[in-house]
Amino acid sequence: MKKLLLGNAAVARGAYEAGCKLVSSYPGTPSTEITESVVEYDNIYVEWAPNEKVAAEVAIGASIAGGRAMSCMKHVGLNVMADPVFTVSYIGANGGLVFCVADDPGMHSSQNEQDSRHYAEAAKIPMLEPSDSSECKEFTKAAFKLSEEFDTPVFIRLSTRVSHSQSLVELCDPEDAPLKDYEKNIPKHVMMPAMAKGRHVVVEQRTEKLKALAVNCNFNKVEKNGSKIGVIAAGTTYVYAKEALGDKVDYLKLGLVYPLSENLIKNFAKDYDELWVIEELDPVIETFVKSIGVKCKGKECFTLLGEYSQNMIKKAVLGIDTESIPEAAIPNRPPVLCVGCPHRGTFYVLKKLGLTVSGDIGCYTLGAVAPLQSVDTTICMGASVSAAHGMAKVRGEEFNKKLVSVIGDSTFIHSGITGLIDIVYNKGANTVIILDNSITGMTGHQQNPTTGKTIRGEATKQVDLELLCKAVGVERVRIEDPFDLKGFEAAVKEELAADEPSVIIAQRPCALLKSVKYTGRCTVEADKCKSCKMCMKLGCPAISFKDGKAVIDHSQCNGCGLCVNVCPFGAIKKEEK
Amino acid sequence: MADNKNIMIVGVGGQGTLLASRILGNVIIDLGFDVKVSEVHGMSQRGGSVVTYVKYGEKVSSPIIDKSEADIILAFERLEALRALPFLKKGGKMIVNDRSINPMPVITGAAEYPEGIIDTLKQNADVISLDALELAEKAGSIKAVNVVLIGVLAKSTDIPYEVWVETIKKTVPEKFLEINLKAFELGYRI
Ligand SMILES: Cc1ncc(C[n+]2csc(CCOP(=O)(O)OP(=O)(O)O)c2C)c(N)n1
Ligand code: SF4
Ligand code: SF4
Numbered sequence: 001m002k003k004l005l006l007g008n009a010a011v012a013r014g015a016y017e018a019g020c021k022l023v024s025s026y027p028g029t030p031s032t033e034i035t036e037s038v039v040e041y042d043n044i045y046v047e048w049a050p051n052e053k054v055a056a057e058v059a060i061g062a063s064i065a066g067g068r069a070m071s072c073m074k075h076v077g078l079n080v081m082a083d084p085v086f087t088v089s090y091i092g093a094n095g096g097l098v099f100c101v102a103d104d105p106g107m108h109s110s111q112n113e114q115d116s117r118h119y120a121e122a123a124k125i126p127m128l129e130p131s132d133s134s135e136c137k138e139f140t141k142a143a144f145k146l147s148e149e150f151d152t153p154v155f156i157r158l159s160t161r162v163s164h165s166q167s168l169v170e171l172c173d174p175e176d177a178p179l180k181d182y183e184k185n186i187p188k189h190v191m192m193p194a195m196a197k198g199r200h201v202v203v204e205q206r207t208e209k210l211k212a213l214a215v216n217c218n219f220n221k222v223e224k225n226g227s228k229i230g231v232i233a234a235g236t237t238y239v240y241a242k243e244a245l246g247d248k249v250d251y252l253k254l255g256l257v258y259p260l261s262e263n264l265i266k267n268f269a270k271d272y273d274e275l276w277v278i279e280e281l282d283p284v285i286e287t288f289v290k291s292i293g294v295k296c297k298g299k300e301c302f303t304l305l306g307e308y309s310q311n312m313i314k315k316a317v318l319g320i321d322t323e324s325i326p327e328a329a330i331p332n333r334p335p336v337l338c339v340g341c342p343h344r345g346t347f348y349v350l351k352k353l354g355l356t357v358s359g360d361i362g363c364y365t366l367g368a369v370a371p372l373q374s375v376d377t378t379i380c381m382g383a384s385v386s387a388a389h390g391m392a393k394v395r396g397e398e399f400n401k402k403l404v405s406v407i408g409d410s411t412f413i414h415s416g417i418t419g420l421i422d423i424v425y426n427k428g429a430n431t432v433i434i435l436d437n438s439i440t441g442m443t444g445h446q447q448n449p450t451t452g453k454t455i456r457g458e459a460t461k462q463v464d465l466e467l468l469c470k471a472v473g474v475e476r477v478r479i480e481d482p483f484d485l486k487g488f489e490a491a492v493k494e495e496l497a498a499d500e501p502s503v504i505i506a507q508r509p510c511a512l513l514k515s516v517k518y519t520g521r522c523t524v525e526a527d528k529c530k531s532c533k534m535c536m537k538l539g540c541p542a543i544s545f546k547d548g549k550a551v552i553d554h555s556q557c558n559g560c561g562l563c564v565n566v567c568p569f570g571a572i573k574k575e576e577k
Numbered sequence: 578m579a580d581n582k583n584i585m586i587v588g589v590g591g592q593g594t595l596l597a598s599r600i601l602g603n604v605i606i607d608l609g610f611d612v613k614v615s616e617v618h619g620m621s622q623r624g625g626s627v628v629t630y631v632k633y634g635e636k637v638s639s640p641i642i643d644k645s646e647a648d649i650i651l652a653f654e655r656l657e658a659l660r661a662l663p664f665l666k667k668g669g670k671m672i673v674n675d676r677s678i679n680p681m682p683v684i685t686g687a688a689e690y691p692e693g694i695i696d697t698l699k700q701n702a703d704v705i706s707l708d709a710l711e712l713a714e715k716a717g718s719i720k721a722v723n724v725v726l727i728g729v730l731a732k733s734t735d736i737p738y739e740v741w742v743e744t745i746k747k748t749v750p751e752k753f754l755e756i757n758l759k760a761f762e763l764g765y766r767i
Contacts, residue, residue, distance in 0.1 A: 004602055004612065029618060108617045132613070132640070165615035165640035166602060242638040310643040324645035324663045325701050330656060331688035333680035335590065335625035366623065371685045444618065536685070541624055544684045555719075556678075 005169045007162040010133040011072070011100055012037035013169065014140025016044060019177025021067030021095065024049045024058035026414065027443040028074030029109035030163040031102035035072050036446075039456055048446055048455045051381075051414040056081035056099065060088045063097035063153075064189060066180035068144050072100040075116045076380065080415070085153070086123045087191050090199035092151035094180050096144030099125075102158040105236075105280045106307040109160075111361065111378065113305070115281035120155050120258035124203050126210050127155035127258040128219060129235040133167040139219070139255065144177070150206055157257065159280070161236045161307070207259050215264045219255030222268060226250075229317065230272035232265070232285060232296070237278045237308055244313040249276075260285065262292045269294045276317055280308050337366050339542050340511030340518055340560035342437050345482035346406065347374040348538055348566070349489045355402050355496075358391065360384035360416070362408035363441040363510075371539045375406070382407070382415030388430050389423045397429070401496050405432045410440035410448040413463060417472070423501050424473035431495045431502045434465055435482075437510040445512065469503040476502035483508055485565050511558060520559040520576040524550045528571035535563045535572065581634030583642045584730070587661045588653030589678050590622040593723040596748075597651065598629040600727050604736060604744045605633045615640035624681075626657055650702075651730050653709075653722070654678050655694045662701060671702040672729050674709040674722065705729060705767075712763040718753070721760035728764020738765070 023046045025035040038046040049055035055071045062069035104110040120127035130139045143154040225247040234254040252268045277286040277298040286298035301316040311322040347367040351374040359375035368375035384405040392400035407416045440446040447453040452462035469477045495502040542556035588594040605612040616629040630642045652658030658673040682688040713721040
């Protein structure tokens with residue numbers, strides 16, 4: 001049976017058909033739906049871990065114990081899990097071990113554009129790169145086999161367009177992959193210097209064997225069309241090139257993108273007057289091709305930035321320009337906090353108080369967008385807390401009295417708690433605001449350790465954020481409602497004034513949760529509106545200004561009522577529908 | 578490859594473009610074509626511009642539609658129609674829901690919502706513009722805007738009417754089926 005599947009769902013299907021026993025991940029666009037799709041398969045144990053490092057270690061444990069296991073993450077998640085990954089390369093795999101990483105060329109939903117292929121080379125772990133959903137499934141199945149055969153973890157590299165495109169996949173029955181025996185094996189499993197030295201030798205031998213495999217395997221394919229132009233491509237750029245260049249060129253499609261094989265490439269390259277390497281982001285393949293003395297064209301005709309496309313490839317390789325209707329200069333449409341978003345109240349207050357806001361990653365990063373423009377910094381998950389500690393230490397007490405950190409519930413558990421421990425331990429006096437909206441919002445509403453539910457929606461123990469903060473030594477911890485603007489403002493002022501660390505838990509659920517039921521809608525009474533534009537400072541997409549007065553678009557307003565408290569003249573009224 | 582069809586669906590996050598692309602995708606599979614449906618999830622869904630590419634034919638390689646490659650653009654909102662215009666092929670068709678949603682730069686006064694969008698579109702494309710919201714209300718729910726637009730799109734393709742109706746029956750939950758079939762009909766018959 002053929003089914004239209006998202007690349008991500010096809011990876012999940014591949015894991016299922018390969019008899020995978022366990023999947024542990026932390027969400028991150030564009031990888032999230034892989035793990036969410038695993039939920040469909042009852043016989044796979046699946047979980048959201050608190051962060052990627054934990055997720056990877058859970059999968060590694062499962063593999064050592066003999067079960068096929070997988071962990072999935074976005075590119076920056078691979079940074080967080082890099083530590084265990086580099087060392088498990090030495091340990092290898094008992095049950096097949098797969099790490100599926102999704103890059104985001106073009107940064108549709110990311111804070112950087114890093115190329116995860118560098119990790120494959122640095123950690124000496126083979127990497128497969130599929131081009132469509134069908135390959136997503138096949139490569140995932142093959143990755144488990146490869147892992148067991150070569151005693152190595154295996155990377156699958158996706159990118160936004162592969163992850164989030166649906167194409168047809170032939171479904172098969174799952175294979176039987178019984179647990180392999182677990183044996184205590186200190187030289188292989190205990191990575192201390194004496195053992196690791198031995199394992200490093202094995203890793204280098206393994207890479208040589210994989211290079212030999214690269215010459216003759218199903219992952220790499222040559223397509224001849226009798227052309228004098230040869231193209232080397234992988235993943236997205238292969239399908240873009242196919243569409244742009246059709247049978248005007250010959251192709252070497254690489255499915256195994258690490259390790260690359262000198263023999264394979266030299267053997268392909270020898271037939272062409274002109275050889276192209278077409279790859280998004282960094283010149284990884286190109287650098288290799290040049291290093292073995294093969295001439296090729298690549299980045300000098302393309303770019304290190306963003307995504308490639310058909311027209312771009314046509315222009316570079318064939319010199320054909322595509323005419324199109326010119327782009328008009330029109331307003332862009334950046335994402336905004338939803339109507340009724342709990343974070344809106346928090347940022348309104350922080351902006352009003354003129355505070356420096358050490359920010360973090362989540363829906364609340366949108367607090368940096370006009371008109372709120374409250375957030376000062378965004379680095380990586382967890383950095384809001386630790387970076388604020390650094391700021392306070394160099395700029396001193398006065399600066400710290402106007403400085404707060406904001407961090408979501410999921411992000412706080414991911415890596416904010418360690419920063420808070422640093423503040424307490426090293427006698428800081430920062431104020432940290434945990435934006436507890438009862439969900440991992442940004443990535444599409446995943447459960448996390450603070451929500452009381454597992455990925456399968458089952459009830460479980462819930463981390464008590466208040467007790468957790470107290471337990472690490474913060475004595476001033478309070479829970480406030482960010483929609484109670486006056487109370488929230490008073491709380492922030494009080495905690496900033498204190499000479500010790502403090503935590504405010506801003507508690508109000510995400511407006512998109514099914515359990516949240518705002519009713520009615522708000523209306524501006526035009527004769528009472530004095531055109532002060534206070535309500536416009538909220539940045540609610542339902543409120544705009546027409547003919548000198550505020551108006552609320554009823555088709556957008558969800559009746560959250562926040563604006564009612566903002567109008568100093570009582571011009572905004574809430575009415576039930 | 579020349580015969581592949583490229584359809585772009587554009588709108589604003591939260592407008593229900595996803596259901597439209599799901600119905601379209603399912604229709605195409607039922608016809609036995611190769612198909613790719615591509616959309617970006619994540620950040621942009623928070624009220625930003627959203628774009629879905631649907632491509633079908635004998636064999637589809639790339640999942641994305643580049644400038645000047647779309648046969649039909651289905652726009653849920655005027656400004657998004659204008660933004661997508663460079664992606665339309667010469668002589669391509671633009672179906673646009675004649676409705677505006679102000680983006681934040683317009684709300685804050687940093688930019689102005691362009692005037693005369695439909696005229697600009699008409700100078701460059703074969704345009705069908707309609708008030709899909711009104712038709713959806715007529716069908717019984719403002720939420721059926723997407724299915725009204727699918728109705729208009731259906732009429733612009735050579736895919737038989739029955740295939741669409743059958744697919745809607747399979748894709749839409751029983752509870753909302755009657756409204757959605759009516760909405761499809763209203764779009765199809767404009
Ligand atoms: C290392 C890393 N992993 C994952 C992500 C993707 N990501 C961005 S924000 C976020 C979580 C946001 O949840 P939360 O902190 O609860 O804030 P909310 O979006 O709910 O406001 C995730 C998983 C990332 N940017 N970096
Ligand atoms: S998804 Fe929830 S937390 Fe995120 S912007 Fe919307 S309301 Fe706010
Ligand atoms: S207009 Fe007021 S009540 Fe309506 S969503 Fe916006 S802030 Fe909430």
